[in-house]
Amino acid sequence: METAKSYKTADILQKTIEPAIKELETRGWTISYEKEKTGRKISHITFIWRKP
Incomplete structure (x- = not known):
């Protein structure tokens, strides 16, 4: 995903x-995310998707 600096x-x-x-949770998905840090800054966001 590209966003402005x-x-x-x-x-x-x-x-x-x-x-x-x-919005996706209203359609039956279970979604969560984890923020991963490098030093003090968040460098990555990991998504966990589940469809019941």
Whole structure:
């Protein structure tokens, strides 16, 4: 996912990822994510998808 360099991680999570997860959960998916850090910064986001 490409985002502008000016976006902060909290903005990406709050305005992009969390609304998408809520929408997919209404369709039966179970989705969670884990933030992985390198030093003090979040460097990766790992998604876990489950369809019951």
